[in-house]
Amino acid sequence: MTRDLPPLREVIAAHGLAADKRFGQHFLLDLNLTRKIARLCGDMSDATVFEVGPGPGGLTRALLEEGAGRVVAIEKDARFVAALAEIAAAFDNRLSVVEADALTVDETAIVSEGRRIVASNLPYNVGTALLIKWLEAEPVWWDRLVLMFQKEVAERVVAKVADKSYGRLAILTAARAKPRYAMSLPARAFTPPPKVDSAVVVLDPLPADQRFADIEALSLVTESAFGQRRKTLRKSLAQAAGRAGTSSEALLQATGIDPGARAETIAPQGFMDLARAWRAAKG
Structure with missing residues (x-):
């Protein structure tokens, strides 16, 4: 139980929610795992944490529990708004929900000042595109990215030259950030289970004088x-x-x-x- 909130499975049942394949949704309901992911953000007490595709709010709860000063959940699927509103009420309205497409939203217009972290179980169908969007941002507005991808994509992000997974994504990442492979998650941890395992990657921006501009x-x-x-x-x-x-x-x-x-x-x-x-x- 989290601040008198019901278990996530009860929330999903009460609101008639189900993962939508069109949006690449797979829910992570294990609060022990979501807490581990939230802790990868480091100290969040003075930060705004952007979460893309929160769904019923498993990671959202963990971010708030682990001390995020503010969480902005960017959700394209309006079905989840009511369930997320219940979380906001339970956590003193430190959660704001923005109904928008994360591929087009301007994060800096939502929060213009302070430390900004992105933490998300990214929808599989847009994960790579979102990472490239954040890497290409100029100036770099984020202080850390904690992102879950399909394991194959995560390996491409952190790959070194001559690795089997080495390619364009690893190079674009290396030009702007220092990535590390943080943890793996088996498919069975998700509801419904995807066909592949997942992994979390943490990216910290390179110092301004080391980032490749063009x-x-x-x-x-x-x-x-x-x-x-x-x-x-x-x-x-x-x-x-x-x-x-x-x-x-x-x-x-x-x-x-x-x-x-x-x-x-x-x-x-x-x-x-x-x-x-x-x-x-x-x-």
């Missing part, structure tokens, strides 16, 4: 390189180079990268160098 160029170059990852960079970068009015050979020569190399063998710094060369060529 995410647009980096995104374009990595998309081209890994879109044809079986090909050499001489071939896979041709499309991106053409958009800058140059050749892949010229970009690779400018950065000292072997034209015969493949994308998965190049460290994030190499792609940042390529992005700078691409921008210089585009003018």
Whole structure:
């Protein structure tokens, strides 16, 4: 029991709630697990915690229990609003619910000052897109991201060069943040259980002087390189180079990268160098 709130399964039954596949919903009802995730946020007493897709509020309760100064729940599915309102009432209205699409909402317009943390069991169908949105944000407005993904996606976020999971997502992450793989969760922990296991990743922003600024160029170059990852960079970068009015050979020569190399063998710094060369060529 949490502050006289009924168990989550009773809340789901009372409000006639069910996970909607269209929104990639899977509920995490084990409060021991949600507390562990909440604790990964660190000290939240002076922070606003943004939670995307709270559903019936399992993680929401844990964040409030663990001392979040304020939680802003961004929920696209209006069915959950009444259940979340009950949590808000039980926790002195430290919870605010915003009915919106997290892909388009402006978090800084909701909370303009103070420390801001994102903690979320991300809907599977938009998890990667949301991470990229937050990584691309300029200026970086968040102080920590605590995000649950499908395990395969989590492995892609933290992958190192030459790892099987290494690719565009790992490079975009490395350009802006320091990620760590925090914990795994089996499919059976969820209701309904998904077909794959999940994992939580914690990302802390790099200091301002270490962050790579030109995410647009980096995104374009990595998309081209890994879109044809079986090909050499001489071939896979041709499309991106053409958009800058140059050749892949010229970009690779400018950065000292072997034209015969493949994308998965190049460290994030190499792609940042390529992005700078691409921008210089585009003018």
